[in-house]
Amino acid sequence: MDNYTSDNTARRYTAHVSIFGTTQLFLKNPYIIAWWSAAFPGFGHMLLSKYLRGYALFIWEVVVNIKAHVNSSMIYSFQGNIDMAKEVLDTRWLLMYIPVYLFGIWDSYRTTVDMNKIYLLAEREEHRFNSLSLGALEVNYLDKRNPILSLMWSLFIPGLGHLYINRILTALFVIVWLVVFYYYSHVQEAVVLLFLGKVKEATSVINPEWLLFIPSHYGFASYDSYINTVENNKLFEKDLRKHLVENYQSNGFKILKGQKVK
Structure with a gap:
């Protein structure tokens, strides 16, 4: 149930709730x-709200990266062990990895x-869109929320910032894959061992190949939730401004240049 149902007369819309x-x-x-x-295939498309393409590229990156041992090769190259970096790469998977990686960058741009x-064209049309959606499973509406809180919750656990602004699909996707990365990298076990002062055991238990996925995951979740909170706030202000002008402002109201409004 929406507070406005589009009649599909506009060629372009700026938002959908x-x-x-x-x-x-x-x-x-x-x-x-x-x-x-470039940081992680799929993230660019998810920032554009092109979720199906983003999810496909993301899953491709994880599967082919692990099979080709790209992350392992990167770790050896960081250590200056170039010969070992070449040795661990599986060219059967690597040659498939490169074209899709480049496609993700090009297509997102x-x-x-x-x-x-x-x-810009949709802004000129200024067609109305719904600002509230009421369903059996969830309620979503435009309002102002704090982008710092979105950032903070995303830094705690990626996905929580998206739940805060009701981006359910992105939140579920990010949280599920965070669990996968945590599980296979053993990073939680390593953190506990570090707290216990067992540095060598923490280093040995961790799986660096899966660990390298996590920084990009945290970065994307934090950036995306923050940016979307800011833009949602702008959208709310714009929608409210338009509502007040159309329903409460006199048709003869004018602000004359150089005069203060009392």
Whole structure:
């Protein structure tokens, strides 16, 4: 149940509110989106709310990276052990990894440029969209929320910041994969051993190949939840401003240049 049902007369819309989250168009820097795709394929597309493509690239990255031992090779190269870095790579998987990795960067950049153009056109149309969605499973609505809280909760556990702003699909995806990364990297066990002062055991128990996925995961969750909170706040203010002007402002109201409004 929505507080407004679109008649589909507009060519473009700036936002859509559903029980699963608020999806909106806003100007994005294509270089930043491409950078996130380079950091972890799929993240750039998820920042654009292109979830199916983002999920596909993300899962591809995890599976093929592990099979090709890309992370292990990176670790050896960081240590200066170039020969071992070459040795661990599985070229049967690596040759599939490279084209998809480059595609993710290129496609996210291209899509960002296109979506920025669509946003500018949608802004001119100024077509109305729903601001509240009421369902049997969830309630979602536009309001102002604190981006610092989104960032803070994401730093505690990636996905919590998205739950705070009701981006359910992203939250579930991020949390599920965080559990996978935690489990296979044994990072939680290592942290407990560190607290107990057992540094050597903590180092030996950890799986660095899976551990390298976690920093990007934390970074994406923090950045995405923060940015979307800021943009949701802007969308709320814009929607409220339009509502007040249309329903409460006199048609003859004018602000004259150089005069103060009392």
